[in-house]
Amino acid sequence: MTEVAIIGLGQIEVQEHWDTSLRHLAWYAIERALDDAHTTHIDALFVGNMLAGQLSNQMHLGALIADFAGLRGIEAVTVEAADASGGLALRQAVLAVRSGQVQTALAVGVEKFTDQTGANLTTALSTSLDADYEAVHGATPAAIGALMMRRYMHEYGLELADFAGFSVNAHANGSKNPLAMFRNQLKAERFTAAPLVATPITLFDAAPTGDGAAAVIVTNRERAMDMVPQPVVVAGSAVANEPLALHDRRDAIWLRAAEQSAAKAMQAAGVTPADIDLAELHDAFTILAALSLEACGFAERGQGWQLARDGEIGPNGRIPISTFGGLKARGNPGGATGLYQVVEVARQLRGQAGDCQIANAQIGLAQNLGSNGATAVTHILKT
């Protein structure tokens, strides 16, 4: 079995990039990843994107971005699984390298949400739900997340304030990340006073949508050892799904796909949750952070929120999460998010995380969810 390693990382600031086109966003991240890997030779490009067709009138990003980035003639394709598109793009890159058919693959996630605003964006985002049974009735991703959060609060007797620790941690970490969309600290008392988005989810429960791009270059491990001083090994990579529609899932407050993909990835990597030094989880809403901690085995069922309350998700806690701000503070650029997560974990393992560095980080997990958990992709990275 060919082992796969990361040789290049690139990312740009998550922001409202009004003046920058979709293709430029992608190119800036690709350029940085190529520089980081000290190479210009790429055999295959996998583009993770969610909504360019609807928001920017641009499909067929594979050929478009390959050309714009100077990667002419190569194999290129777009990969989509809602907000898990970025993680899936890396997954395809890993499979391609493992196949032996592709030597070096580049996964880039790119999303430009600001080509549309307000209702248009919400409508487009809702196409990631079940169109015939959810979105047609007016459901949005936040509305579905709210149903999950309400049920969780009901089951475990919680109130909004019990989730504050997730956003406080995310903003504390994001304040030290120069590429984060929001770098302000957040106080717990401000969290509970935030305006409602979809009861019980408030503005400070929900990650902001932003424009961004992140890129990861992978090749086989042997080659990587010759190319860069600190290749990061992709020790586990797994994808699972469950029904798109929340009402079709067996359990509304258990992320089954997240559990399955995490278990498979950890098994492949030969690690258990206790071995993992940090995790970038898909905290698009605080409830997803709590449920992801449980699905990955970092907490028992119903106890994920306690890790936030007890400070165990902070940089010095038992399982640091959102170490660069997570979706909540770094920002959530849709189909790019999964690759930001991987870039962040890899930077931690390289010891290049600056003020966000987790001490002695050697094994990290990145988990990217699509549509509140319908798709889950988990990568385990090792030094």
Added chain:
Amino acid sequence: MTEVAIIGLGQIEVQEHWDTSLRHLAWYAIERALDDAHTTHIDALFVGNMLAGQLSNQMHLGALIADFAGLRGIEAVTVEAADASGGLALRQAVLAVRSGQVQTALAVGVEKFTDQTGANLTTALSTSLDADYEAVHGATPAAIGALMMRRYMHEYGLELADFAGFSVNAHANGSKNPLAMFRNQLKAERFTAAPLVATPITLFDAAPTGDGAAAVIVTNRERAMDMVPQPVVVAGSAVANEPLALHDRRDAIWLRAAEQSAAKAMQAAGVTPADIDLAELHDAFTILAALSLEACGFAERGQGWQLARDGEIGPNGRIPISTFGGLKARGNPGGATGLYQVVEVARQLRGQAGDCQIANAQIGLAQNLGSNGATAVTHILKT
């Protein structure tokens, strides 16, 4: 290197399926492929689709279709490269099996164009062009195809009637395919009298958009030999791209990506154009059929049209193409088209092509183009 073989084929009639939802279309093709392979066990699903987000308000087809088809929990993702999405879905399935990480993979292409009509459909189709430099000025896929055809006619001193043979052959073959969208014969004199779509492309130069779905199941060759009586080997699989915008290509009447992907796939398969018994080419417009014949090496530059004139593309000709009607008569269901092509070639090699059978077919080529050649994916199949 793991060899990959096809163990299951499924397709439905290409039509205006007004009463059938996107997920049902996909499921009908998947069901047939599972029946054909005598299996229900699939490890990974790759969905080729182009426009469901814009036309049916439905993204995230991987998880949606996996669930609807009863393939719960598995790895699933959508793959997009405009009208080459279907071919690319098979490509990802091949890479996945070759990686050793996935034992059995299912590629399904599905497109439902009739959720919108007329101008909405044309606008959506045009998002496969360069949005900022082509579509914004009103260009459509047919308009770009027309520029290519006009230039080709100018270079080689041709007139519209010189292309008639392509559509006449496609309809003659399609008339024998019960799943074809159009089963009428076409006379050469009717071809030249057809109404214009985009000068010089007429209605009978252009393939009709239709709803459809086609599915292919692949696994490693050894396992395939145990599972089915006639596994068809995927002997070559390659993807290449060139700029999306026609004006950015080095040569407007040479399909460089098609040439590169065909050459790579043939090299991997150890065959030359002379060895190939039939080819399903991307005849969305007759000019693309002519250019594809040249790019694949079946004709010299500027002479592809002569194969149609001389009857060499017919069932008994030197290189039979569009053997089930091609895009022109079988119909062009966007992201499903590339998988219809593969299903058709595989049926030929199995000797299951009915009235469309090419005698002694042992090696076949399927080539799927995106946006008039910006992406090209070529598969070589062998008995």
